[in-house]
Amino acid sequence: MKHKPTSADYSAAKANGISATAFYHRLRRGWDIxxxxxxxxxxxxxxxxxxxxxxxxxxxxxxxxxxxxxxxELNVLPETVLFYGTNVYKRRLETRKNPKNCRELVELEDDD
Known part of the structure; x- marks a missing residue:
């Protein structure tokens, strides 16, 4: 990284709809700040x-x-809800004793 990002940089990125993770990875890939x-x-x-x-x-x-x-509605972060739909989360459920009592995110299809 050429430039060490400040908290103000992260705040500016977030205000533009860019997550801290995406911002960090962009800098690691050599992007201009x-x-x-x-x-x-x-x-x-x-x-x-x-x-x-x-x-x-x-x-x-x-x-x-x-x-x-x-x-x-659930008072959690959007990233938490997204996690419920990941393969990592689904693999974790396979090791649980009662995976049927866990949260599952399902995408609904458009009628278009």
Missing amino acids: GKAITEPLQIQERSKRHRVFALYKGDELLSVGTIEEIAE
């Missing part, structure tokens, strides 16, 4: 947050909406 803060995320990186999901706990439907809507 200004570009790392202002360059919008690629469409595929942002699009998941705009799709509609259902979150279940076992057979119980907890919430339906975008990642942000579900996170707000």
Whole structure:
């Protein structure tokens, strides 16, 4: 990294919709600090947050909406809700005694 980022740099990136992790990795890849803060995320990186999901706990439907809507309703971070849909989380469930009582994120399909 050419420039050690400050907390103000991270705040500016967050204000532009760029997570701290994405900002950090951009700098590690040699991006200019200004570009790392202002360059919008690629469409595929942002699009998941705009799709509609259902979150279940076992057979119980907890919430339906975008990642942000579900996170707000459950009072958790959006990254937590996204984690419920990852392969890592699903592998962890395989080792549990009662995986049917765990949260599962399911993407709902568009009618288009």
